[in-house]
Amino acid sequence: MATELNNPRFVADVERRTGETQIRLSLNLQGSGQANLDFPVPFLRHMLHLFAVHGQFDLTIEATGDVDVDDHHLVEDIGLCMGKALTIALGNKAGIRRYGERHTPMDETLARCVLDLSGRPAFVLQADFTNERIGTFPTELVAEFFKSLANEGRMALHLAVLYGDNNHHMVEGLFKALGAALRQAVEPSGRGVPSSKGVLE
Numbered sequence: 001m002a003t004e005l006n007n008p009r010f011v012a013d014v015e016r017r018t019g020e021t022q023i024r025l026s027l028n029l030q031g032s033g034q035a036n037l038d039f040p041v042p043f044l045r046h047m048l049h050l051f052a053v054h055g056q057f058d059l060t061i062e063a064t065g066d067v068d069v070d071d072h073h074l075v076e077d078i079g080l081c082m083g084k085a086l087t088i089a090l091g092n093k094a095g096i097r098r099y100g101e102r103h104t105p106m107d108e109t110l111a112r113c114v115l116d117l118s119g120r121p122a123f124v125l126q127a128d129f130t131n132e133r134i135g136t137f138p139t140e141l142v143a144e145f146f147k148s149l150a151n152e153g154r155m156a157l158h159l160a161v162l163y164g165d166n167n168h169h170m171v172e173g174l175f176k177a178l179g180a181a182l183r184q185a186v187e188p189s190g191r192g193v194p195s196s197k198g199v200l201e
């Protein structure tokens with residue numbers, strides 16, 4: 001199914017309401033690292049603040065959800081909305097680099113992100129987390145968030161913690177690496193759509 005895609009505008013607003021979550025999100029890929037995050041999952045706020053700063057993106061999120069049940073729905077749906085915003089903001093991806101990669105040390109931890117804004121969702125996370133929770137945040141939701149982002153952002157997202165001890169540092173390294181790698185991938189590079197097929201959908 002062909003869809004009309006505009007040239008990249010680098011900004012997008014997304015609103016999503018379900019019986020489980022209510023989310024309003026604004027993303028500016030050519031921002032300056034301003035994060036305004038208002039939702040009741042403190043650890044994810046901390047991580048997305050790092051993502052915005054290290055990617056130099058402006059990111060505003062106002063969200064509520066059924067966190068009295070579990071953080072799961074809100075974390076997953078914020079990932080979906082971020083991916084959707086990325087897809088809208090990049091349009092036909094003309095003139096961007098497409099690929100990004102970054103290693104990020106965080107004290108004793110080394111994290112890596114390699115991504116391709118290919119239009120084809122794929123997700124790999126290699127990380128040996130040792131704690132079930134980081135603060136009150138269920139560690140298994142780290143993968144859920146990134147998977148949602150990769151699916152709706154239509155990217156191949158490869159994340160790895162090469163080594164490390166502290167679980168907080170491991171996740172922090174991943175989010176910082178993601179921000180920096182994504183920034184690289186959306187930077188200007190030539191004029192055309194960066195694919196031998198001529199389209200990236």
Ligand SMILES: [Mn+2]
Pocket residue numbers: 046168172
């Ligand atoms: Mn921290």
